[in-house]
Each structure stands twice: as C-alpha cells, then as structure tokens.
Amino acid sequence: MKTMEILLVFFVLGCLASDPVLSSPRRYEAIFNFGDSLSDTGNFLRSGALAFPVIGKLPYGQTFFRHATGRCSDGRLIVDFIAEAFGLPHLPPYLEVAKGPRVRTGVNFAVAGATALDASFFYAQKVGPLLWTNDSLSVQLRWFQNLKSSICTTKKDCGEYFKKSLFLVGEIGGNDYNYPSFVGGSIKQLRALVPLVVGAIARAVSMLIEEGAVDLVVPGNLPVGCSAVYLTLFRSPSGSAYDSRTGCLRAYNAFAKYHNNYLKQELQNLREQYPHARIMYADYYGAAKPMYHTPKHYGFYGGTLRACCGGGGPYNFNNSARCGHTGSTACRYPSASVNWDGIHLTESAYHHIAKNLIYGGFISPPLLS
Numbered sequence: 001m002k003t004m005e006i007l008l009v010f011f012v013l014g015c016l017a018s019d020p021v022l023s024s025p026r027r028y029e030a031i032f033n034f035g036d037s038l039s040d041t042g043n044f045l046r047s048g049a050l051a052f053p054v055i056g057k058l059p060y061g062q063t064f065f066r067h068a069t070g071r072c073s074d075g076r077l078i079v080d081f082i083a084e085a086f087g088l089p090h091l092p093p094y095l096e097v098a099k100g101p102r103v104r105t106g107v108n109f110a111v112a113g114a115t116a117l118d119a120s121f122f123y124a125q126k127v128g129p130l131l132w133t134n135d136s137l138s139v140q141l142r143w144f145q146n147l148k149s150s151i152c153t154t155k156k157d158c159g160e161y162f163k164k165s166l167f168l169v170g171e172i173g174g175n176d177y178n179y180p181s182f183v184g185g186s187i188k189q190l191r192a193l194v195p196l197v198v199g200a201i202a203r204a205v206s207m208l209i210e211e212g213a214v215d216l217v218v219p220g221n222l223p224v225g226c227s228a229v230y231l232t233l234f235r236s237p238s239g240s241a242y243d244s245r246t247g248c249l250r251a252y253n254a255f256a257k258y259h260n261n262y263l264k265q266e267l268q269n270l271r272e273q274y275p276h277a278r279i280m281y282a283d284y285y286g287a288a289k290p291m292y293h294t295p296k297h298y299g300f301y302g303g304t305l306r307a308c309c310g311g312g313g314p315y316n317f318n319n320s321a322r323c324g325h326t327g328s329t330a331c332r333y334p335s336a337s338v339n340w341d342g343i344h345l346t347e348s349a350y351h352h353i354a355k356n357l358i359y360g361g362f363i364s365p366p367l368l369s
C-alpha cells in the first residue's frame with residue numbers, strides 16, 4: 001500500500017474505532033435523558049428559541065458526524081458514549097420524534113441552556129431575559145409525560161418497559177448558576193441557590209420513580225473553575241486564586257464540589273425513601289479531574305484550559321467572537337484540546353469522562369454490576 005492509502009486506512013479506522021459494546025444480554029432496552037447543553041442532541045436547535053443558532057452549523061459537529069446536529073461540541077457527548085456502551089442508538093431529540101413513529105430505544109429531552117429551576121424563578125430574579133430557553137427540567141418532564149402515552153399504554157406495560165430503561169437526570173443545574181454569575185452574582189449568592197437547584201433535581205428523580213423508573217443516574221457538576229468562560233470572566237491578578245497544578249479557579253471548583261456534595265446528600269435521602277430504586281450518582285467532577293492533572297497522558301497536547309474554538313483572549317474565549325461567530329476559528333486538532341468553545345468540552349474530553357464513568361468507578365453504585 002502506498003503511504004497515502006495506509007494513512008487513509010488508519011484515519012478511517014481511527015474514526016470508527018469505538019469502545020467495546022458491553023457483553024450481552026443488553027442491560028437496558030431504552031435510555032431517557034434530561035438535561036442541558038452537556039447532553040442536548042438537537043432539541044434547542046429545533047425549539048426555535050434562536051433563528052440562527054451557531055450550534056446549527058460547522059465547526060459544531062465537525063468530528064464524527066461531519067455536520068452540525070445541534071450538539072454543543074465538535075462531536076459526540078457523554079450521553080452518546082453511554083448509549084454506544086449499551087449497544088443502543090444515539091438518542092434522538094424529543095422535538096424530532098414527538099410527532100413521528102414511536103421510538104422504543106429511548107429519547108433525549110435535554111435542551112441547551114436549560115435550568116433545573118423554572119424560567120419563572122429567573123424572571124422573578126430579573127435575570128429572565130438572559131435565559132436561552134424556558135425549557136427547564138419541569139418542561140422536559142412534561143414532554144416525557146406526553147410521550148409516554150405513545151410508547152406504553154397500561155400502568156403495567158409502562159412499568160415493565162421503564163424497569164428495563166435507564167434514566168439519566170442531568171447534568172442539570174449548571175445553568176442555574178451560570179446565568180446569575182455571568183451578571184456578577186457572588187459565590188455566596190450562588191451557594192444560596194444550591195438547596196433550590198438540588199431540590200428541583202430531587203423532585204424530578206422522585207417523579208420519574210413514581211412513573212416507574214428504577215435505574216437512574218444523576219450526575220453532578222463539572223469543575224467549572226476550569227472552564228474558559230469562567231477563567232475569562234473571573235480572571236484574577238492573585239496567583240492564589242488559581243490551583244497551582246491545573247490553573248483552574250479554586251473558588252469556582254470549590255463551589256462545584258459544594259453543589260455536588262449537597263446533591264449526593266439529597267440522593268442518599270431519596271435512596272432511603274425509594275429502596276427499590278437504584279439511584280446512581282455520576283461524579284462528573286472526579287471523572288474529569290485526571291484530564292486537568294495529567295493532560296499529556298490523555299493526549300491533550302493542545303492544552304486543557306484554552307478553548308479550541310474561539311475568537312481570542314488568554315483562554316481563547318471572546319464573548320464578542322464566540323465559537324461559530326465571525327472572528328472565531330477552530331483549532332486544527334480538537335481531539336488534543338479539552339475545551340471546545342469556552343463553555344463546552346470536545347468529543348475527546350467527553351469520551352474520556354464517559355469511559356471513567358462507565359468503566360472507571362465514577363458512578364456509584366456502579367452502572368455495571
């Protein structure tokens with residue numbers, strides 16, 4: 001073979017190579033996902049909230065799909081890798097399948113920009129106009145109720161089907177903190193929101209269990225202090241504001257942990273309330289941390305904190321030239337970067353996180369057992 005052909009074969013195989021599908025029999029027949037841009041596979045794009053959202057065009061989707069799908073990344077998301085691990089198709093967005101033929105392998109209700117608390121909460125706090133979407137967690141749960149009548153009929157039928165389904169409730173809640181902090185909310189103000197946000201997540205979990213869900217995964221928040229948008233907005237002249245090992249903002253990472261600990265506590269209460277359910281906590285923070293500690297070990301030669309796609313600035317996040325807008329460019333090798341567009345991560349970062357979650361013990365109790 002000529003060098004060119006060898007390269008081509010390598011390239012094609014490299015792209016198609018995926019994780020082994022978990023041994024049969026397949027554990028779940030369907031996956032239902034609720035959340036925000038970390039797991040939206042196309043609802044925001046179809047919601048019409050914005051006439052020309054940048055996530056509807058390249059470079060979004062350039063990796064793997066080779067076209068924009070409405071995912072806020074260059075390629076696949078954690079939810080896609082979870083579906084692949086169970087041998088299930090990528091979850092179609094609810095707004096695509098709501099009026100179509102019934103889908104038995106799962107549906108995705110996540111919407112980019114969605115909050116755990118209702119939009120009315122943010123309107124009352126005068127930050128409502130900042131919201132990208134009003135399709136909060138309770139709206140997504142209503143969509144689930146609407147869809148239910150088309151996928152199963154009797155209580156028994158639904159129960160049988162949901163028992164064999166996996167419910168992913170989040171990540172959600174990150175935006176509840178993003179919106180207030182982007183307009184100057186202090187960490188103290190964010191902490192005051194935590195019981196409300198976690199309360200909304202816990203209510204969603206309860207509701208799904210009452211509907212018949214048995215296996216649920218509830219993720220916590222990522223280390224937001226490592227996110228290019230936070231690093232740009234909350235740049236500090238004080239070296240002590242940064243984690244010397246990772247360069248991330250210590251106070252925001254500590255806040256993410258605060259939310260996560262609160263959530264874990266609440267999940268423990270739910271386990272006691274619903275002993276028959278398997279309520280799993282997904283430690284996104286812990287699963288992401290190794291990438292920031294030893295980036296080269298994971299092939300992140302392009303860096304961990306600088307966005308791959310952006311319009312300049314120390315972290316390549318420029319609010320006047322965000323990824324996809326005029327003045328922004330994408331880096332040549334997204335797989336060598338952790339951060340995609342300043343806010344969201346690259347496919348390769350999500351892939352590492354997903355592998356850590358599924359096979360690395362960052363879901364407890366474990367997803368596979």
Ligand SMILES: *[C@@H]1O[C@H](CO)[C@@H](O)[C@H](O)[C@H]1NC(C)=O
Pocket residue numbers: 049119131132133134
């Ligand atoms: C959300 O609801 C508010 C109040 O009803 C409305 O003014 C706003 O346009 C809605 N936003 C979106 C993105 O649909």
Ligand SMILES: *[C@@H]1O[C@H](CO)[C@@H](O)[C@H](O)[C@H]1NC(C)=O
Pocket residue numbers: 311312313314318319320321326327
């Ligand atoms: C941010 O983008 C604007 C608009 O494209 C540009 O004028 C400005 O120079 C950029 N800032 C940085 C720091 O690159």
